[in-house]
Amino acid sequence: MKKIHHDIEFTVLRKKLKNTGSIEEKISLLEQLVTLQPRNPKNLALRRKYREEMDTLRLKKTSKKSVTVSPYDGIHYKRLMVIIGEANTGKSTLLNRLTGGDVEIKDTPYTTYKPEVQMMIVKGVSIQVVEVPALFLGDTDTAKYRFIRNADVICICVKSRDEYDSSFKKLMKYSIIPVNEPLSAEKKQQKAGTEIVEKPAMVATWDPNIEVPDFIVLDINDKDSVSDRIYELFNIKRIFLALHGEIQEHPRVFPAEQEVTVYDLLNSLDKRLIKRFKRAKIIHNNPSVPDTQSAGFEYTLNDGDMVEIISS
Numbered sequence: 001m002k003k004i005h006h007d008i009e010f011t012v013l014r015k016k017l018k019n020t021g022s023i024e025e026k027i028s029l030l031e032q033l034v035t036l037q038p039r040n041p042k043n044l045a046l047r048r049k050y051r052e053e054m055d056t057l058r059l060k061k062t063s064k065k066s067v068t069v070s071p072y073d074g075i076h077y078k079r080l081m082v083i084i085g086e087a088n089t090g091k092s093t094l095l096n097r098l099t100g101g102d103v104e105i106k107d108t109p110y111t112t113y114k115p116e117v118q119m120m121i122v123k124g125v126s127i128q129v130v131e132v133p134a135l136f137l138g139d140t141d142t143a144k145y146r147f148i149r150n151a152d153v154i155c156i157c158v159k160s161r162d163e164y165d166s167s168f169k170k171l172m173k174y175s176i177i178p179v180n181e182p183l184s185a186e187k188k189q190q191k192a193g194t195e196i197v198e199k200p201a202m203v204a205t206w207d208p209n210i211e212v213p214d215f216i217v218l219d220i221n222d223k224d225s226v227s228d229r230i231y232e233l234f235n236i237k238r239i240f241l242a243l244h245g246e247i248q249e250h251p252r253v254f255p256a257e258q259e260v261t262v263y264d265l266l267n268s269l270d271k272r273l274i275k276r277f278k279r280a281k282i283i284h285n286n287p288s289v290p291d292t293q294s295a296g297f298e299y300t301l302n303d304g305d306m307v308e309i310i311s312s
């Protein structure tokens with residue numbers, strides 16, 4: 001008798017479920033439905049379906065709760081440079097110069113109100129460049145500073161020496177210390193947790209008279225000098241590859257301090273290349289060594305070298 005009662009109860013709840021629109025009520029009805037033990041095979045099949053529906057709705061409800069609102073969340077990168085500074089310091093101007101972007105530039109401060117994401121190619125290496133909305137006094141946007149902590153290189157735009165000092169203080173508050181040099185291998189390991197992180201940095205300005213102790217200060221309009229400095233601060237090594245006689249446009253990138261042999265290169269590409277390897281033809285970037293040279297597995301590659309793999 002009890003089981004028959006469950007079938008009736010099941011039908012009643014099922015009708016209620018059909019007529020409700022709210023997620024909470026639906027979940028509550030489904031929770032009751034799945035605990036019933038109907039005998040009718042049709043109801044049993046339905047119960048299975050309801051169990052799945054309940055899981056889906058629960059998931060929907062929790063994921064709605066944990067929705068993140070930081071505009072920085074969706075920005076993924078391998079190499080990231082951020083342009084930061086107070087309002088109206090030429091951040092967008094520099095971003096557009098470097099990347100060919102078309103970000104809005106205006107006399108009024110705080111024109112850039114959300115992170116502007118662009119891409120630049122330096123010596124064949126792609127780098128994501130993001131203008132972070134202006135830093136300001138009393139700024140409590142922790143997502144913004146967390147994003148800066150995760151950057152590889154920062155460029156601080158300033159209109160005056162004082163502005164550099166106040167930007168520096170704001171960074172310090174979040175334990176970010178700009179440094180005028182690339183990071184050592186050891187320091188690269190520093191994770192963006194709560195501890196102090198050092199960031200290779202440069203200062204960019206319109207005013208040629210501004211000096212910042214210990215820092216290279218560059219002209220915002222001098223795209224080439226800024227690009228060169230960016231490359232230095234990333235501290236990387238590029239190996240260009242030629243496969244089937246064609247040089248690939250984008251090089252493989254390694255940390256500058258890492259020793260990269262022909263073997264390491266093949267290993268990072270496709271292990272099958274190791275098996276078929278006969279020799280490598282190296283075309284040097286370095287003018288002091290003979291132009292082309294034949295090399296084996298152990299040969300150590302330098303920044304800018306081009307490698308053609310001869311395989312069987």
Ligand SMILES: Nc1nc2c(ncn2[C@@H]2O[C@H](COP(=O)(O)OP(=O)(O)OP(=O)(O)O)[C@@H](O)[C@H]2O)c(=O)[nH]1
Nearest residue numbers: 087088089090091092093105106107109110111112
């Ligand atoms: N002093 C000086 N100002 C310039 C020069 N070139 C442009 N500006 C002005 O600087 C203003 C700000 O430039 P933006 O590149 O928008 O500066 P921003 O730092 O991105 O500004 P926000 O996004 O508002 O924080 C612009 O209105 C330009 O007119 C220059 O060579 N010297």
Ligand SMILES: [Mg+2]
Nearest residue numbers: 091092111112
């Ligand atoms: Mg701007």
